[in-house]
Amino acid sequence: MLGLNKKDTTLFLIVIGMAMLAPFILNPFPEGSSLAQMFNAGYPDLMQRFVIFGILVIGFNILFGLTGYLSFGHAAFLGIGSYSAVWMFKLVGMNVLPAILLSMIVSGVFALLIGYVSLRRSGIYFSILTLAIAQMCYNLAYSVLGNPSSNFNLTNGETGLQLSLNDPRILGSATTDGALPVTNLFGAAMRSSYQWEAGSWLFTFNVGYYFSAIIMLISFYISIRIFRSPFGMMLRAVKSNQQRMNYTGLNTRPYVLAAFVISGIYAGLAGGLLSSMDPLAGAERMHWTASGEIVIMAILGGVGTLIGPVVGAGFNEYFKNILSKINDDILHTWLSFLPDGLENLLVGFLHYFVGKGWHLTLGIMFMLVIIFLPGGLVQGGQRIAKLFSRKKDGQATPPATQTPAE
């Protein structure tokens, strides 16, 4: 289908299915139950983050997964995309398509410039260069270009760039009631949702989510095509042996630069979508910890695999969400079956791992994945699949591996 082989088509169909049915899959518990409060993730804000960060990491994986160049400044493109989109909402109109288009163009241009400079080095030096340039962008956005009292206030500094009633918006979107206009796609507001009550379950279908999900699916499809193309093969060859590439008549620099620009455009697209969902862009999106999170999501899911980035982004966002929701009261109710002294002790200990301490738990999970599944969660899935298929084989044929020791 669509020029994909059978295996990739299956994968793509599964991802389509998951994305379309996400409001059901992520809401397995009936509304109002205590489990629902904790583990349900089927609300628009979080679902949007799943797919948008999916796009971001899919793009990052085209650079890091294929060429092995670890960019430690990818959040810069996310931020640039966010600001571009908000400016489009301020100046032109509230339709998300032109905003996203501008995000992609601007971040693509920045990626070309930043990539041209930082790709003069490889390995750790490349990572450090990208990190430094991204931090520079962050500081520019945070203070230099964001002084509210100056005439050239591009980012509005600490407060973040936001919409206001006296923005020009040349395509117009006059608000009758004096409220801020909302982002929309030809009239369909991004934040509008349809809720469906089925028994005690409540499912929310959000316009913004489905719009982002469709864009994620397109991005995913393009990424599969790139992975299977001669261009993708060249990128893998760059990772494998640059020396051989040079002596085979291939110039590695434009290949890596192209990958860098593509992944920058992906990040800009994700930033534009974030702003389309909530038209507010802050400098913290470009902070180096945000760049680190992208790397973590990619490694968590499985670098260089097709589905890994989506899995990693989903895993990270989901656990970040539930871990930060757990507080001491919830821990007390969960552990109420224990004797009081022990309960208090345990709650006191677990306190550091939940709520504001969610970083700690995610860090431990990350370490466990790196140690036991260096290929990421995808490798874990593959191992489980192998385990099952081996069991099946084992019944059919006796193990052939039992050769005497030499």
Place this chain on the structure above:
Amino acid sequence: MGILEVKNVGKRFGGLQALNKVELDVKENTCHAIIGPNGAGKSTLLNCFVGKLMPDTGSVMFDGQSVLGRTPYEINQMGISRVFQTPEIFGDLSVLENMMIPIFAKRDGAFRMHAFENMFAEKEIVEHAEHMLEDMNMADKREMHAASMSRGDKRRLEIGMCLSQEPRLLLLDEPTAGMARADTNNTIDLLKQIKDERDITIAIIEHDMHVVFSLADRITVLAQGTPLVEDDPENIKGHPKVREAYLGETAAA
């Protein structure tokens, strides 16, 4: 006139004169061996042909054009392929993909952004690669992870990758270094076959005299960065100067 003409090449690394007034003339469709004791400057000389090193003096002409100042990929596009001392292949890729890359490079040049075709949909490239694998006797290994093959197979693959580009000049840097006897003999047979069947010029650097005398039509002996003798293999064998430089005083005596 030779296909590769080296004139007065000199290269100095700090206090060491690695190459000094090297003259070399490799005739078309011959196999020219460059031999010499350790540290004679053989690899340095080879690196000057492929754009890795820039000599301080002299000229290196390939088919009438200077290769100096060009990057390795440009020199490759001119028709020079190089085999390394330790096989340089794409270890993370399959054997078939390894073979396809040089063919793509030959057809599409140093860079082409073909991000939307399927790589296996390019029939003529896949067929060419499969054909090359058959030539190298490794058709059964096409799906294998290249890094997991034996040293000898990696060498075969590397040579095959170079040949798939139909280069006019093939540079071999100690192609049998660190190989078992059987692998060495296989490699000699392969190189002989290449020499006989193809219009190709081979320049080889080698330590192993067995390899040199089985393949070379012409031999240049390098010692301390300077060419000592250039002659046919029969004459080299008994040449007193060569015996002295290469095999040491005792052998000459």
